[in-house]
Amino acid sequence: MLSPRWRKVLRDLWGNKLRTTLVVLSIAVGIFAVGMISGSQEATMAALNTGWQATNPSSMTIYTDLFDEELLYAVRHLPGVKEADGLRAFGARFKNPAQLAAAAGNVPTGDTPVNAMLDPEKWRNISLIAYPDFEAIQVGKIWPQSGAWPPPEHQILIERASMAWMGVRTDDTILVEAPNGRQRRLRVAGVVHDPGQMQATWMGQGIAYISRDTLEWFGASRDFDQLHVVAAGENLTRSQLNQLAQQVRSKVEKSGRTIYYTYIPTPGKHPAGEAVEPILMVLGVLGILALVLSGFLVVNTMQALLTQQVRQMGIMKAIGARSNQIMGIYLGMVIAFGVLALAVAVPLGALGARGFTQYMGNLLNFDVIGLSIPPRVLATEIMIGLAVPVLAALYPIFSAARITPREAMSDYGLASGARQTSAARSSGSTGKKPRFELRVRLPFSRPTLLSLRNTFRRKGRLALTLATLILGGAIFIAVFSVRESVFKTLDSMYDYVDYDAIVAFRREYRADQIAREALKVPGIVAAEGWRFDSARRIRPDGTESDPVFMRAPQPDSALIRPRIAEGRWIVPDDENAVVINTMFLKDEPDLKVGSPLKLKIAGKETAWQVVGIASGTPPAPMLHVNYPYMSRLMGAVEQAGIAIVVTAPRDPASQAAAAKALEEHLKAVGMEVNYRQTSSEERTQIIGRFEVLIVFLLIMAVLLAVVGAIGLTGTMSLNVLERTREIGVMRAIGASDGSVFQIVVVEGLLIGVISWCFGALLAYPLGKLLSDAIGNITMKTAMDYAFSVNGMVGWLVIASVLAVVASLLPARNASRVSVRDVLAYE
């Protein structure tokens, strides 16, 4: 049989279900937040890496002239090479006739979401990939997901993260046009999963797989142009990898082939790492904040709880309970709360983490493995669920267990005296005048005045509740500020663009011809012919950078407005001057204004000098050079590959219409167009990459708001429970249900509003910190900070609503207190 003291613990838990629920909820919400945040962080990293490692990713990729199996076998037998594979990536464009039909309203598109922004008649980019042997891929493995495998002849398999963007389903037929202009209809025979590929939305192109026979069907060679090599040995340094790359390259070169580019990724790093990093960073920061937040909440709840029990502790001591027995009873109670909270929150946190990881998995194209709780996360959860409450309770319990029963039981001097203890301090202040005295006559009603005074009575608890709400609110507003900063930064980056559409040609034409023809199209008011080239930096150590866009606008072009962070912009008689941007600097941090820069353009090494750093360009690595010099350098004087036009009017629809008309006109005059894109489309695509981050931040903001609300409900309820006697007295002297209700609600509202004021203040620096960090990670430049007034107003509304809602239940309980309860509480 259970001894009476443990029966008391059980009854206290069971008998006061509202309080137990609140305390458990307060602890649980913290556990949940941390469980979900840290859980998704760990699970995302784990799943991402597991998936990525399972593909057997290459240590290096060498882009070269076409080669066949013979060279592949030779490379496979090189010392230091563990595995090698070739592949052919074939850039083409496609149209989706099914989508065309759907757009016309004839055929339902089913449940595949179709990007409504896209013009179904528009060609879009697709990368067709062919492996030597799909059934025995050594490096960069992919897996069949559904349908046919390997790719049947004259049919196509689509990477699963491209399906939605392409708007296709299995069995659809798409029209694909090769660079040589040959068009083929291909049936979508199946879906594959390639963990190395990301959302097509992010890349602006679809990924698909074809057999080498299909390659030939397009009139292309069966041979490969990429060599993927896995180095033997673990944890190789970059210079060891460089050395190996050198050996592979000389093998290839000896066979008479040209090497275009060698790419050595950071070992073990997922290609989506860049996109994930800021999210994981924010997750980490929010995880810590959630930890602090729930810590506050738990400390607050525990102290309030124990304060209520001080009298009972006194009684128990008076009838013979030793201090350590009392401590045992209450620690037992605290642990019971913790265990209940863990039981509720750990599974929910794991579910939340799974949901969120799933969301990340959809975006980053990885599979979520199981519903496991990483041990580190579980340990943190247990710490919050048990250690924090116990620690928070230890001091109040310890001091309450040590004071004399008289102190514990009396209404006298608890707030006073030399033996002041925290339990005592927070438990009674009858002896002390509230510091917050309203000497002046404020235009408030009596009950409102009471609310005002009550609010400031329990200063310790108020401080903790406020801290919770302030932090929650600050994070909420900060998150909105980050969101606005992202938009503002993108806006200012897009301030760069003063054109409306780009049309790229399959070959080069005279720049003045391009401009002349473009201006013939109605709706186009300005046009220029530019060069767009792709270059790689050859670093001083001989390695090559990722390909970078190189724009050569006409001298003094009015169609762009670059923002210069350092140095200067291109001037008309510049020769080998290059303006880099901050995004390029992020990958090549050693560059400065005045640095020499070696660039490999179309296989040719050229020497340049950095004259400026632009911060305001679209958020991708980009170089700007002077058109006359560039066209001379490329041996194509006066020639241009793209048309840049300005339309009137400039809304997205008019842009699209004008661009379409332009393409048709150009075709009609015999100019071969490769693709067209309006600036609004480009912008949407880039913003899309930040969407994850923003959606994610909003989820977190909501989560934190919930933590704050539960905290406030807890505080208000405990305040009311604690004041039962006083409320009873008020009723005895004639307070109506309404006025008791009002007193409590106004108090809650007051707390909400105060927290909002401080939260908004704190949100400013917090938001700045967060957006700077995110800006630095994503764009290598601090973002243009925009403090979110919407977020601030939004939080005021939310905090007020939460405060009122959080006070409703306690207020209802308060208005039910009867005079009789007062006696019962004596």
Added chain:
Amino acid sequence: MFGSQLRKNGSSGAKTPSNGRYRNGNDHLIELHDVVKTYRSAAGEFTALKGIDLEVDGGEFVAVIGKSGSGKSTLVNMITGIDRLTSGEILVGDTAIQNLKEGKLAEWRGRNIGVIFQFFQLLPTLTAAENIMLPMDFCRMYSTRERRERAMHLLELVGVADQADKLPSTLSGGQQQRVAIARALANDPPILAADEPTGNLDSKTAESVFSLFETLVAQGKTILMVTHDRDLARRATRTVILSDGAVIEEYLAKTFPALTEAQLIEATRNLEPVKFLPGAVILQQGAAPDKFFIITRGRVEVVLPEANGQEIVATTMVKGQYFGEVELRRGGHNIATIRADPVLGVEVAAFERAEFESLLAASTAVHDAIDRTVSERIAENEAARSRLERNHA
């Protein structure tokens, strides 16, 4: 000649080595020596007990009375160890409670003192029976099985056995107080301390609770009860009057009802408690008078010598009566021999001549009252003498 029979109980009482009944040298079950309690609060210091000396024997039923705020609760809390004294010494049985640490003190209290509060203070989430079992649990008394039985037995004793499994909130005030008393008896402590146990009860219920106390005293418990009710207090075996943090000697108050409380406190301070063994002579007829006595406990015999050298007990005096005033007022030698009761002995409060005089000077009413008694006594004495002489004749 008196010296050997006198034992002073001054402020240094227990510090003098003694061969008392208890381990700390105390003869009485409860002894308080110069107990001071000062409350410190934001408002400043307040001394609620100003040097209390008190002795209570086993089996006594002591009522503590006094105005509200006089320090009654404080006094009881000192004795139960519910609160700490500021200075002085409290000996209860073998324990000097001011030396105990909080935890030990609680355990000691659980076993030795049953505490009863004005507001019952039952734990709201435990049933009546469980409330009673709680002290046994804390002090690890009785086996787990016995606890329930004992709780039921105690509930029967206090007459609420049918309420055993109800929560306190469903019980009436009287029933709650009975449960609280049963809880105080849980570990069978020798002492019960009750602070206004009837304060929240109607007079009929109060009466029945009080009768319960009387029963318990009859069974050998020692009870210390704070009360407002003078009628109830009168039924206790002894009354301790508190005024402004000091004990007023109850017989002093009875003897000099005209004195103000301040004067009573002053007088209480000045009196010297003296104890005489059974049969000891306090005043010898014919000796020079030097003190005034008030009987605080026991009895004295007034002895007149007979002509044949025999003595005759003319009368006895009991607590509250005084002697020695005649000689002090009138001068001359003692008119009779006064000695302690041969069985009970006596305790008296003794006043030096100067103190006695200043008492009389303090109030004309007292002065007159004493002088009235003096004349009465002289008349009585004369009458007795002549009766005696007549008998002889």
